Amino acid sequence: MLIKRNPGISSSEITDRTVWEQRRDFLRMAALAGIGLAGCTPTESEGGSREPVVHGTPIKGIVKSRYRVDQKPTDYADITTYNNFYEFGIGKSKPARNSRDFVTRPWNIRVEGECEAPGELGIEDILAGFTQEERIYRFRCVEAWSMVIPWVGFPLADLLKRFKPTSKARYVAFETLYDPKRMPGQKRRVLDWPYREALRMDEAMHPLTLLATGLYGEELPNPNGAPLRLVVPWKYGFKSIKSIVTIRFTEKAPPCTWNQLAPEEYGFYANVNPEVDHPRWSQRYERFIGDGLFGGKHRTLPFNGYAEQVASMYSGMDLSLYI
Amino acid sequence: MRVSARMFEASTRVSSRATIGQTRQPPGRWLFKPLVFLLCLLPAVRLVWLAYNDALGADPIEALLHGSGDWALRFLLITLALSPLRQWTGWGFWLRYRRMLGLYAYFYALGHFLVWLLLDQALMWETIIPDIVKRPYITVGFTALLLLTPLALTSTKRMMQRLGRRWKKLHRLVYVAAALGVIHFLWLVKADLREPLIYAVILAGLMIWRLPRLRRIRIKQA
Numbered sequence: 001m002l003i004k005r006n007p008g009i010s011s012s013e014i015t016d017r018t019v020w021e022q023r024r025d026f027l028r029m030a031a032l033a034g035i036g037l038a039g040c041t042p043t044e045s046e047g048g049s050r051e052p053v054v055h056g057t058p059i060k061g062i063v064k065s066r067y068r069v070d071q072k073p074t075d076y077a078d079i080t081t082y083n084n085f086y087e088f089g090i091g092k093s094k095p096a097r098n099s100r101d102f103v104t105r106p107w108n109i110r111v112e113g114e115c116e117a118p119g120e121l122g123i124e125d126i127l128a129g130f131t132q133e134e135r136i137y138r139f140r141c142v143e144a145w146s147m148v149i150p151w152v153g154f155p156l157a158d159l160l161k162r163f164k165p166t167s168k169a170r171y172v173a174f175e176t177l178y179d180p181k182r183m184p185g186q187k188r189r190v191l192d193w194p195y196r197e198a199l200r201m202d203e204a205m206h207p208l209t210l211l212a213t214g215l216y217g218e219e220l221p222n223p224n225g226a227p228l229r230l231v232v233p234w235k236y237g238f239k240s241i242k243s244i245v246t247i248r249f250t251e252k253a254p255p256c257t258w259n260q261l262a263p264e265e266y267g268f269y270a271n272v273n274p275e276v277d278h279p280r281w282s283q284r285y286e287r288f289i290g291d292g293l294f295g296g297k298h299r300t301l302p303f304n305g306y307a308e309q310v311a312s313m314y315s316g317m318d319l320s321l322y323i
Numbered sequence: 324m325r326v327s328a329r330m331f332e333a334s335t336r337v338s339s340r341a342t343i344g345q346t347r348q349p350p351g352r353w354l355f356k357p358l359v360f361l362l363c364l365l366p367a368v369r370l371v372w373l374a375y376n377d378a379l380g381a382d383p384i385e386a387l388l389h390g391s392g393d394w395a396l397r398f399l400l401i402t403l404a405l406s407p408l409r410q411w412t413g414w415g416f417w418l419r420y421r422r423m424l425g426l427y428a429y430f431y432a433l434g435h436f437l438v439w440l441l442l443d444q445a446l447m448w449e450t451i452i453p454d455i456v457k458r459p460y461i462t463v464g465f466t467a468l469l470l471l472t473p474l475a476l477t478s479t480k481r482m483m484q485r486l487g488r489r490w491k492k493l494h495r496l497v498y499v500a501a502a503l504g505v506i507h508f509l510w511l512v513k514a515d516l517r518e519p520l521i522y523a524v525i526l527a528g529l530m531i532w533r534l535p536r537l538r539r540i541r542i543k544q545a
Binding site for chain 2: 077078081082086090092093143145190191261280281282284285287289290292293294296297
């Protein structure tokens with residue numbers, strides 16, 4: 001009997017899946033950007049078509065919080081199809097499309113670092129173990145657009161206290177999941193994965209700082225950072241890290257992804273401040289998502305309108321330096 | 324027909340190869356020009372149609388801005404690709420589309436500017452003026468539009484004849500405008516430089532092709 005042996009192609013010679021996928025992606029973009037008559041295919045930068053995002057499971061026992069702005073919440077369709085979530089692609093409509101098959105169960109969050117009781121928590125324990133409140137917050141992106149979002153969640157402080165941070169804990173660092181197989185945007189090093197963010201301890205313990213588990217009364221849709229994300233309403237959106245897997249108490253200021261990439265553009269504090277421009281654009285005004293073509297611009301408020309609650313944390317700091 | 328042939332002689336010093344090419348016109352070519360015209364209008368029609376149907380996504384202004392900007396840059400590069408195409412194929416007829424495509428580049432660039440001015444900035448001059456002066460990427464984009472304006476205005480046959488040699492010199496501004504257009508795009512991107520870099524590479528290729536020709540022109544002028 002003749003048994004045909006494998007022709008000597010070693011596994012190292014086979015092009016890695018991520019490599020050829022990237023190559024394909026690149027060629028497709030080159031064709032779009034180039035001379036090809038791509039008249040009817042939206043490129044990454046265009047708004048593009050909108051496919052509805054599946055609704056999550058309703059969250060039980062939601063308590064209405066007193067933290068509610070009196071603006072009309074942005075439409076569900078807009079909140080879930082206009083996202084900066086590079087883990088699922090660069091264009092704003094990409095996360096809605098590319099996160100459709102993202103599975104968020106099981107999901108564990110590890111809490112570690114300068115604390116007496118480090119440990120892990122499952123997302124089910126979080127949903128069941130903390131009173132879930134609905135809070136309607138303004139959300140201001142560093143790109144000068146904004147939304148009003150009815151989050152569901154609970155104060156970050158409630159979770160942090162359980163792990164008993166020590167006196168050395170001066171900062172809290174967060175990390176997003178790193179898994180390029182499940183988060184296809186991570187196959188390219190657009191950012192230094194995993195996405196990292198951090199808060200000063202007093203900011204993390206502030207009653208406005210929320211760990212969000214849902215929006216519009218339902219579990220978080222994937223493009224919005226399922227199953228658990230941070231929401232810091234007085235800071236630019238990039239501080240509100242999505243799909244968290246690690247929380248770490250630290251003594252020194254932890255590295256943050258955007259801050260490391262361009263420190264003069266994205267500060268560690270990133271407090272919403274109409275007086276301090278982004279080096280490339282003004283932060284004085286913002287566009288309300290959902291206003292349509294003729295909505296114009298609206299004045300941006302200091303600390304995104306939460307100055308009364310949070311400004312005291314920064315008294316004595318020159319906010320044109322500590323951006 | 325005769326007029327336009329003379330026109331190209333005056334403006335581009337048609338090589339013997341290209342002159343031969345003119346006799347080898349593809350059949351049914353009278354249909355080409357209106358067809359190309361409509362094809363170039365398609366992206367604009369699509370954007371307007373999507374806007375009208377509220378189908379531009381959550382941020383329709385951004386979609387219009389990016390859509391018109393992308394096409395302005397694409398048409399600029401297509402226009403700059405016609406001379407190389409003529410040389411490679413030996414067909415002179417490419418150049419018959421140069422004015423139309425160039426004007427389309429201006430059309431999309433102007434549309435891009437108007438979307439920014441009227442919809443994005445909503446005519447708020449207190450931010451528009453400082454933005455043009457202070458924001459490098461806006462300064463650069465605005466300059467590109469300013470440079471393209473005289474080119475669009477002098478694109479008529481009459482202006483070509485009236486300006487003569489100076490017309491050619493003036494229209495070399497298109498290279499500067501294209502470079503500024505690419506820089507404008509590169510400068511506004513946050514992290515993913517791939518798309519603007521593709522435009523940069525194409526432009527660099529088109530300019531490298533021109534290097535020996537530009538040098539020749541300079542020597543002749545000296």
